Amino acid sequence: MAEESNPREQGSKITLRAKDYAQWYQDVVRCADLAEPAEVVRGCMVIKPHGYAIWEKIQAELDRRFKALGHQNAYFPLFIPESFIRKEAEHVEGFSPELAVVTIGGGKELAERLIVRPTSETIIGHFFSKWISSYRDLPLKINQWANVVRWEMRPRVFLRTTEFLWQEGHTAHASHEEAVEETLQMLNVYESFAREFMAMPVIAGRKTPSEKFAGALTSYTIEAMMQDGRALQAGTSHDLGQNFGKAFDVKYLSKEGKLEYVWQTSWGVSTRLIGGLVMCHSDDNGLVLPPKLAPIHVAVVPIYKSDGERTSVLEACNKLGGALRNRGLSVIVDDRDECKPGAKFFEWERKGVPARVEIGPKDLAKGHVAVKRRDGGDRFFVPRDGAPDRILSLMDEIQDSLRKRALEFRESHTRTCDSFAEFVEIMAGPEGFVRGGWCGDAACEAKVKETTKATIRCIPLNNPKESCPCMVCGKPAEERVIYAKAY
Amino acid sequence: MAEESNPREQGSKITLRAKDYAQWYQDVVRCADLAEPAEVVRGCMVIKPHGYAIWEKIQAELDRRFKALGHQNAYFPLFIPESFIRKEAEHVEGFSPELAVVTIGGGKELAERLIVRPTSETIIGHFFSKWISSYRDLPLKINQWANVVRWEMRPRVFLRTTEFLWQEGHTAHASHEEAVEETLQMLNVYESFAREFMAMPVIAGRKTPSEKFAGALTSYTIEAMMQDGRALQAGTSHDLGQNFGKAFDVKYLSKEGKLEYVWQTSWGVSTRLIGGLVMCHSDDNGLVLPPKLAPIHVAVVPIYKSDGERTSVLEACNKLGGALRNRGLSVIVDDRDECKPGAKFFEWERKGVPARVEIGPKDLAKGHVAVKRRDGGDRFFVPRDGAPDRILSLMDEIQDSLRKRALEFRESHTRTCDSFAEFVEIMAGPEGFVRGGWCGDAACEAKVKETTKATIRCIPLNNPKESCPCMVCGKPAEERVIYAKAY
Numbered sequence: 006m007a008e009e010s011n012p013r014e015q016g017s018k019i020t021l022r023a024k025d026y027a028q029w030y031q032d033v034v035r036c037a038d039l040a041e042p043a044e045v046v047r048g049c050m051v052i053k054p055h056g057y058a059i060w061e062k063i064q065a066e067l068d069r070r071f072k073a074l075g076h077q078n079a080y081f082p083l084f085i086p087e088s089f090i091r092k093e094a095e096h097v098e099g100f101s102p103e104l105a106v107v108t109i110g111g112g113k114e115l116a117e118r119l120i121v122r123p124t125s126e127t128i129i130g131h132f133f134s135k136w137i138s139s140y141r142d143l144p145l146k147i148n149q150w151a152n153v154v155r156w157e158m159r160p161r162v163f164l165r166t167t168e169f170l171w172q173e174g175h176t177a178h179a180s181h182e183e184a185v186e187e188t189l190q191m192l193n194v195y196e197s198f199a200r201e202f203m204a205m206p207v208i209a210g211r212k213t214p215s216e217k218f219a220g221a222l223t224s225y226t227i228e229a230m231m232q233d234g235r236a237l238q239a240g241t242s243h244d245l246g247q248n249f250g251k252a253f254d255v256k257y258l259s260k261e262g263k264l265e266y267v268w269q270t271s272w273g274v275s276t277r278l279i280g281g282l283v284m285c286h287s288d289d290n291g292l293v294l295p296p297k298l299a300p301i302h303v304a305v306v307p308i309y310k311s312d313g314e315r316t317s318v319l320e321a322c323n324k325l326g327g328a329l330r331n332r333g334l335s336v337i338v339d340d341r342d343e344c345k346p347g348a349k350f351f352e353w354e355r356k357g358v359p360a361r362v363e364i365g366p367k368d369l370a371k372g373h374v375a376v377k378r379r380d381g382g383d384r385f386f387v388p389r390d391g392a393p394d395r396i397l398s399l400m401d402e403i404q405d406s407l408r409k410r411a412l413e414f415r416e417s418h419t420r421t422c423d424s425f426a427e428f429v430e431i432m433a434g435p436e437g438f439v440r441g442g443w444c445g446d447a448a449c450e451a452k453v454k455e456t457t458k459a460t461i462r463c464i465p466l467n468n469p470k471e472s473c474p475c476m477v478c479g480k481p482a483e484e485r486v487i488y489a490k491a492y
Numbered sequence: 493m494a495e496e497s498n499p500r501e502q503g504s505k506i507t508l509r510a511k512d513y514a515q516w517y518q519d520v521v522r523c524a525d526l527a528e529p530a531e532v533v534r535g536c537m538v539i540k541p542h543g544y545a546i547w548e549k550i551q552a553e554l555d556r557r558f559k560a561l562g563h564q565n566a567y568f569p570l571f572i573p574e575s576f577i578r579k580e581a582e583h584v585e586g587f588s589p590e591l592a593v594v595t596i597g598g599g600k601e602l603a604e605r606l607i608v609r610p611t612s613e614t615i616i617g618h619f620f621s622k623w624i625s626s627y628r629d630l631p632l633k634i635n636q637w638a639n640v641v642r643w644e645m646r647p648r649v650f651l652r653t654t655e656f657l658w659q660e661g662h663t664a665h666a667s668h669e670e671a672v673e674e675t676l677q678m679l680n681v682y683e684s685f686a687r688e689f690m691a692m693p694v695i696a697g698r699k700t701p702s703e704k705f706a707g708a709l710t711s712y713t714i715e716a717m718m719q720d721g722r723a724l725q726a727g728t729s730h731d732l733g734q735n736f737g738k739a740f741d742v743k744y745l746s747k748e749g750k751l752e753y754v755w756q757t758s759w760g761v762s763t764r765l766i767g768g769l770v771m772c773h774s775d776d777n778g779l780v781l782p783p784k785l786a787p788i789h790v791a792v793v794p795i796y797k798s799d800g801e802r803t804s805v806l807e808a809c810n811k812l813g814g815a816l817r818n819r820g821l822s823v824i825v826d827d828r829d830e831c832k833p834g835a836k837f838f839e840w841e842r843k844g845v846p847a848r849v850e851i852g853p854k855d856l857a858k859g860h861v862a863v864k865r866r867d868g869g870d871r872f873f874v875p876r877d878g879a880p881d882r883i884l885s886l887m888d889e890i891q892d893s894l895r896k897r898a899l900e901f902r903e904s905h906t907r908t909c910d911s912f913a914e915f916v917e918i919m920a921g922p923e924g925f926v927r928g929g930w931c932g933d934a935a936c937e938a939k940v941k942e943t944t945k946a947t948i949r950c951i952p953l954n955n956p957k958e959s960c961p962c963m964v965c966g967k968p969a970e971e972r973v974i975y976a977k978a979y
Contacts, residue, residue, distance in 0.1 A: 051568050054565065054634070082536035084536060085533070104596075105594050105606075107592050112588070112591075121570075121594065170567065
């Protein structure tokens with residue numbers, strides 16, 4: 006077995022990606038100390054400090070973007086009366102199998118059972134109906150950071166868990182046009198956040214009717230490609246039309262004095278993003294993080310043998326650490342005496358710290374420091390004087406390089422295909438995204454799923470019109486959609 | 493009825509404090525748009541944007557203080573297996589009547605019922621036992637921001653709700669001494685936060701055994717006085733001893749090579765703080781907020797009649813707004829045409845904005861602006877040139893003035909008392925805190941509660957030793973404790 010696992014293991018193994026991608030993912034999450042399955046609460050997870058610190062960085066940036074667009078945070082109850090879930094027909098059908106139900110409260114059987122929220126359209130719909138009466142109350146743009154519960158039969162840390170953390174935006178508007186604009190605006194926020202902060206390129210598009218959110222008119226999605234060629238739905242934005250407005254009687258008096266139902270949207274991303282981040286960039290040595298979401302940017306490791314060396318080397322390390330912190334970077338000067346440098350290198354590598362700096366007596370004598378990028382390449386030397394600025398600019402280079410690499414990977418794993426037989430072969434093999442025609446028939450979509458387990462991930466926005474055959478039935482189609490297997 | 497309600501009402505009444513303090517509180521919360529009871533989910537509440545913005549400010553500052561002391565955030569499951577709650581005898585007895593129980597998940601009856609966390613000592617104890625094996629793993633200092641559920645029969649928005657938001661710190665240490673130090677350190681963080689940010693003086697002290705947290709060795713508390721003379725327990729910090737360590741088998745190998753149970757602490761504050769903030773400072777005109785927790789610091793209201801006036805006045809308002817924002821203040825320039833100035837004054841007053849600035853054509857001509865402090869006093873004029881700096885320093889003055897006023901109120905409503913008959917009279921009248929001797933007997937404590945509904949709020953830290961009679965039985969006591977009715 007030894008040759009199949011990571012040769013650099015020291016007590017904890019990381020399975021090679023090529024050997025077992027699913028196991029590799031679990032190993033990276035465990036070895037980087039991001040999270041662990043809460044085996045005693047089936048389907049739930051514990052997010053450990055290093056994982057939670059990434060979530061805090063995701064939250065901070067998204068929250069900033071939401072507020073800049075005029076959204077306000079609020080908080081709605083964890084529990085939803087069972088009757089609320091039943092008010093929107095598609096919604097109850099979609100969520101019923103996944104619900105956790107509170108039947109006892111304060112020692113007594115409840116008259117009406119309470120659902121632990123799987124999402125909050127219903128309870129928020131109820132309150133919107135109390136808060137909105139006139140066009141002057143619109144648009145109402147609310148966001149909530151919360152935990153939600155959807156019973157999960159095949160849990161995977163971050164990717165699919167019974168409880169997860171997320172944000173859910175809920176807005177109400179006076180016209181469908183304005184609601185659609187909001188839906189697409191927030192999809193755009195998710196796309197640019199994924200690209201700029203996660204260094205994760207995504208394809209923004211529309212879901213087919215069979216894949217849309219239970220209760221929406223139209224759902225939009227951003228789809229990322231993982232390193233096994235599979236798709237990860239990384240965020241969704243829904244045009245809810247007047248469905249919840251009608252179910253919860255959310256009406257307003259228009260400028261013209263008419264009573265109208267509001268048009269609503271909802272949109273969300275979750276701790277699933279952390280799973281996507283892990284699978285997008287990491288390698289066989291562990292986690293790789295884009296600097297913009299790394300809790301620690303730089304690990305400075307002193308190299309010394311004697312006490313005398315220790316003093317001068319640590320002084321230089323702390324000085325560099327201070328200079329880097331002054332430039333806004335998060336730095337750890339790893340001065341643990343009980344650890345050897347090799348063990349330190351190994352730990353920060355597994356945890357995805359973007360850059361490692363080593364300073365030893367020889368480096369002091371030569372007036373330089375050694376730098377190693379987590380995203381690859383050989384160790385190199387930088388003059389001590391210029392090191393803080395060089396390392397700062399290195400962060401941008403790493404961020405950019407990860408994004409480009411992920412984009413190249415996706416492009417080289419995206420094929421155009423006109424034949425169903427060829428498609429089946431692709432899905433059996435190295436997988437990836439397939440750009441194929443779709444006639445719009447749900448039967449063709451179903452056949453794809455039955456035969457290969459792949460689905461239509463999305464119909465890309467601003468998709469060029471292209472006369473092509475439906476990949477499944479061969480009838481004329483007007484555009485190509487993205488087919489892939491997904492998490 | 494008209495003479496009993498606020499004479500300045502415009503559609504929404506604020507009951508006078510002197511008339512009905514409990515109703516006044518509800519009115520202030522509603523009129524400031526902080527939150528509302530979620531009547532459809534009994535005991536729960538919706539925290540509205542203005543209330544949630546205060547919570548975000550509380551979170552940001554506390555989180556900063558926790559992290560500065562070496563705590564890391566993490567996230568543990570919402571659900572706790574029922575068997576876990578039963579592992580610590582006192583704990584299960586204390587919390588059983590308050591539990592919400594999930595009995596159905598994913599459409600099926602669960603083999604083991606799940607408790608919606610009322611607090612997380614048990615589930616965190618379980619994970620600590622997995623994470624801790626050596627003295628090198630200690631201290632372990634974790635904090636969690638989360639929602640918790642305790643079934644509440646007499647809910648009051650912010651003060652007592654079935655679901656509330658909080659933070660719970662959980663730490664593990666190698667010695668009892670270190671755990672006690674942590675417990676008191678965090679109590680001190682709460683005390684200084686309440687004083688410096690909430691402008692709310694609190695008495696830090698020890699709970700009596702009958703009032704301690706279910707499962708703790710010793711509980712510590714900060715107790716604030718509300719304007720009706722009642723106490724509000726605003727935060728608690730617990731020395732858990734080895735109780736949960738033994739219940740969840742959290743052991744470590746000491747430096748001496750011995751297997752020992754860890755010593756644990758836990759500490760928390762919740763959205764209840766917002767209720768305390770409201771009741772500490774607000775008046776018959778609505779919310780009063782200390783600037784350090786105010787989502788909006790300054791409301792700038794333009795006064796104009798003609799379009800020409802509007803242009804020049806708004807220009808001056810926006811210029812001042814920009815200058816104030818450059819000084820780090822949050823400013824609203826209220827340029828709504830559909831509202832008259834009086835209605836705007838009224839709205840920002842009710843919402844607790846610390847300062848209001850008015851600019852009209854006459855002010856422009858005279859080169860000044862009019863300023864009104866929310867915390868009282870007449871409107872006054874400030875030269876336009878110096879206005880940004882003057883208003884900035886005004887924030888410190890208001891912060892300080894609120895704190896001093898609250899402290900004076902507490903001092904003037906705290907009496908020293910040696911006679912039980914006198915005490916009963918005080919508790920029937922204007923209430924307040926009573927400094928009375930306590931012999932240490934639980935029977936005396938129980939008699940106080942039965943007779944007056946008051947309790948021993950705490951035994952103040954660094955309490956001077958003082959020979960005095962027990963206020964209840966007259967036997968010799970060594971110190972005075974704080975007696976009061978409480979929320």
